[in-house]
Amino acid sequence: MESQVVDAGSSRKDSLLLLVAAALFAGGLFAFYYLDPQLATVVRLLILLAAFGAAAAIGYRTQTGRDVWDAISGARTELRKVIWPTKQESVQTTIMIAVVVVIMALLMWGLDSTLLYGVEKLTGRGS
Numbered sequence: 001m002e003s004q005v006v007d008a009g010s011s012r013k014d015s016l017l018l019l020v021a022a023a024l025f026a027g028g029l030f031a032f033y034y035l036d037p038q039l040a041t042v043v044r045l046l047i048l049l050a051a052f053g054a055a056a057a058i059g060y061r062t063q064t065g066r067d068v069w070d071a072i073s074g075a076r077t078e079l080r081k082v083i084w085p086t087k088q089e090s091v092q093t094t095i096m097i098a099v100v101v102v103i104m105a106l107l108m109w110g111l112d113s114t115l116l117y118g119v120e121k122l123t124g125r126g127s
Contacts, residue, residue: 014062
């Protein structure tokens with residue numbers, strides 16, 4: 001097993017950068033809602049997007065940010081490998097599921113009615 005050596009300065013720098021990124025994002029959210037009466041929605045949305053973009057750019061400069069980006073890239077790669085069902089397969093599967101749900105609903109209704117009839121007969125409340 002290899003031991004990983006982490007530079008304490010790098011870790012502090014990463015923590016500081018993540019804190020700045022979080023503050024930028026929180027500031028963008030605050031500005032979006034605080035400036036509601038003064039600015040148009042489009043301008044506030046642009047401020048929010050700029051704050052999010054700046055926070056993402058700063059966050060990417062950290063090891064955690066690069067790890068998250070690598071995970072997202074890997075997920076996109078795996079997503080491209082998926083063999084998606086055709087429209088016909090999707091419709092057939094949906095119809096099969098609907099039929100099974102209806103059958104189970106009828107079985108549960110029948111069981112409920114039978115048990116209700118039995119309880120009413122045992123307790124003498126049946127008509």
